[in-house]
Amino acid sequence: MKVLVPVKRVIDFNVAVRVKADRSGVELANVKMSINPFDEIAVEEAVRLKENGKASEIVAVSIGPQGAQETIRTALAMGADRGILVKHEGRIEPLTVAKILKAIAVEEQPQLVIMGKQAIDDDSNQVGQMLAALLNWPQGTFAAKVDVADGSIAVTREVDGGLQTVALKLPAVVTTDLRLNQPRYASLPNIMKARKKPIVEKTVADYGVDAAPRLKLLDVREPEKRRAGARVASATELAQRLRERGVI
Amino acid sequence: MAALVLAEHDNQSLNEATAKTVTAALQISAPVHVLVAGLNCAGAAAQAAALSGVEKVLVCDDSRYANLLPEPTAELILSLAHSYDAILAAATANGKNILPRVAARLDVPQISEIVAVETPEIFRRPIYAGNAVETVKAEGFKKLITVRISAFAAAGKTGSANIENVPPAGDPGLSRFVGETLTRSERPDLSAAKIVISGGRGLQSKENFALIERIADKLGAAVGASRAAVDAGFVPNDRQVGQTGKVVAPELYIAVGISGAIQHLAGMKDSKIIVAINKDEGAAIFSVADYGLVADLFEALPEFEKALESR
Numbered sequence: 054m055k056v057l058v059p060v061k062r063v064i065d066f067n068v069a070v071r072v073k074a075d076r077s078g079v080e081l082a083n084v085k086m087s088i089n090p091f092d093e094i095a096v097e098e099a100v101r102l103k104e105n106g107k108a109s110e111i112v113a114v115s116i117g118p119q120g121a122q123e124t125i126r127t128a129l130a131m132g133a134d135r136g137i138l139v140k141h142e143g144r145i146e147p148l149t150v151a152k153i154l155k156a157i158a159v160e161e162q163p164q165l166v167i168m169g170k171q172a173i174d175d176d177s178n179q180v181g182q183m184l185a186a187l188l189n190w191p192q193g194t195f196a197a198k199v200d201v202a203d204g205s206i207a208v209t210r211e212v213d214g215g216l217q218t219v220a221l222k223l224p225a226v227v228t229t230d231l232r233l234n235q236p237r238y239a240s241l242p243n244i245m246k247a248r249k250k251p252i253v254e255k256t257v258a259d260y261g262v263d264a265a266p267r268l269k270l271l272d273v274r275e276p277e278k279r280r281a282g283a284r285v286a287s288a289t290e291l292a293q294r295l296r297e298r299g300v301i
Numbered sequence: 302m303a304a305l306v307l308a309e310h311d312n313q314s315l316n317e318a319t320a321k322t323v324t325a326a327l328q329i330s331a332p333v334h335v336l337v338a339g340l341n342c343a344g345a346a347a348q349a350a351a352l353s354g355v356e357k358v359l360v361c362d363d364s365r366y367a368n369l370l371p372e373p374t375a376e377l378i379l380s381l382a383h384s385y386d387a388i389l390a391a392a393t394a395n396g397k398n399i400l401p402r403v404a405a406r407l408d409v410p411q412i413s414e415i416v417a418v419e420t421p422e423i424f425r426r427p428i429y430a431g432n433a434v435e436t437v438k439a440e441g442f443k444k445l446i447t448v449r450i451s452a453f454a455a456a457g458k459t460g461s462a463n464i465e466n467v468p469p470a471g472d473p474g475l476s477r478f479v480g481e482t483l484t485r486s487e488r489p490d491l492s493a494a495k496i497v498i499s500g501g502r503g504l505q506s507k508e509n510f511a512l513i514e515r516i517a518d519k520l521g522a523a524v525g526a527s528r529a530a531v532d533a534g535f536v537p538n539d540r541q542v543g544q545t546g547k548v549v550a551p552e553l554y555i556a557v558g559i560s561g562a563i564q565h566l567a568g569m570k571d572s573k574i575i576v577a578i579n580k581d582e583g584a585a586i587f588s589v590a591d592y593g594l595v596a597d598l599f600e601a602l603p604e605f606e607k608a609l610e611s612r
Contacts, residue, residue, distance in 0.1 A: 064429070069432070069563075070429040070432040070433060072433050079428075079429060079433055146410050147401070147410070147411070148404065148405060148408070148409070148410050148411070151405055173429070173430060174428065174429060175428050176413065176414065176427065176428055176429070176430065176544070177411070177413045178397050178401070178413055178414075179401040179404070179411050179413060180401075181401075182371065182397075182398065182399075182400075182401035182402045182405070183401045183402070183404065183405035183411075184405075185371075185402065186375065186401070186402040186403075186405035186406050187405050187406075189473065189475075190475065191372055191473075191475035191476040192371055192372070192398070192402070192476075194371075194397070194398050195394065195397075195398075197538070207479060210394075211394070211538055211539070212394040212395075212481070212539075213393050213394045213395075213492075213539065213547075214483045214484060214539055215481060215482050215483035215484045215537070215539055216481060216482050216483075216538075217368070217478075217480075217481040218478075218479040218480050218481065219370065219476050219477065219478055219479055220476065220477045220479050221475065221476050221477075222474075222475050222476070225475075230545075231528070231532075231545055232531075232532070232538060266410075267409075267410050267439075267442065268410050268412065268437045268438065268439055269437060269438040269439075269440065270435060270436075270437055271423065271435075271436040271437065271438055272435070272436050273428070273433050273434070273435045273436075274433065274434050274435075274436070275433065275434075276427065276431055276432065276433065276434050276570075279570055279575070279588075279589040281587055281588050281589065281590060281593070282590060282591035282592055282593070283591070283592060283593070284592075284593045284594070284595065285592050285593070285594050286594075287594070287596070287601075287604065288578075288594060288596065288600075288601040288602070288604035288605035288608060289604060289605075289607075289608045291576065291578075291592055291594050291605060291608075292605055292608035292609055293608070294592055295553065295574075295576070295592070298574060300496070300552055300553045300573075300574055301496070301520055301553065301609070
């Protein structure tokens, strides 16, 4: 079975994000960019499916600026077979991304699309569900475990209060949660090999999708800061202070 | 027009997330209706009818909604969507799972995890794990919104809405519920608790979490954890407080042995009073704490427990 893995280029999770002075967004210039960590987990899972003989080919897709090619190379170095870069500059909404991915899924006919549950930039948590809806496929979101059998996939999901397992007919969309796996580091030979793997470049227009955002972004601000309070000398004093505040 | 709120419930009773989502809905559109989809969910429907500001409760009691699988549940909401200009759900596992499916089929962008309604068309939502907040305007299309429940107060319980049955929609037959393992706890629910005490990597083991649990029981608190503690297997994943776990805003949040990674702070920094106990004086958690105690938690926790007894 063919597996499609959408990957997003985002500000590296270790970088402290700075809001631009004009409140138009966050500073992206000269900032370290990386693959969205949840998508990295998705790539890892796809590669494991291939290693276990469940997947035959892994196609990594990224929608973004030219630099998103590096994100695809990361996926290729981990074990994906080829890439599709859909070039786009600027803000793009989850629904638009889902429409582009739908067009690619119709073209590529994967049995499984596996991707991060959310990107750590806009934290929307929408694309997987939207893609499943547009394709009329089932969805297994927030996956902690996946088990592919003939024509179906069992997905154990992280839900409020525990874990839930659902069985989905293939083709299906799965979105990954943190504990699905621990992504591997790409080895140097595999990084070298990835350079020779093919990446096709496309534009949003190639898929007949209008990329203009429909939500108007009015501003981006710093969150309200909390200020540090007092130090207490002992746990006994702490209990006393909390009693005075009337919270315990 | 009107707003529709998808109820979060366990059939017998309504989750407080619903009352909070109703508060957000009332700021966007009126009247507000609540949809209770489930199996043998009359108990939850009755509680929804008692929420202040709710005009009508729509009930769809059918086996296909027993586990609120997104494929059939989205079809049900779509069958009702034409009557509403806003459709809201709490940003819970269910709400996050179901609502984007509805939004895509209606061809409208969804606005995820709003924390404030500035006008009925302008919303604020955190991005970058709460390190920035964006303001967006939704104009000229149906509003599909998930609500960060820690940011809204619960609607009161003085209502008496009519309860109306609605017919089930078609089940696409794409998915099947297999089973679930829920963590049963006598302690209050993490998202609803007035006091939360969380442990981090500093606890060092699963067994040591008993120190936290004993205090939780004395205070009637819920037990939370940092991602590091969850990843280390000290506690189950549903205890995780943080951007990728649960976002909480209790009256009192006590962080024990938690360094205060951005990820964790995003999940608790809206708590009214924050207490940090950590042996590392430079830990980031102290920068948001109202009361900081620099101490070895293995000495501080038993002392704190004793101080709670001697009231």
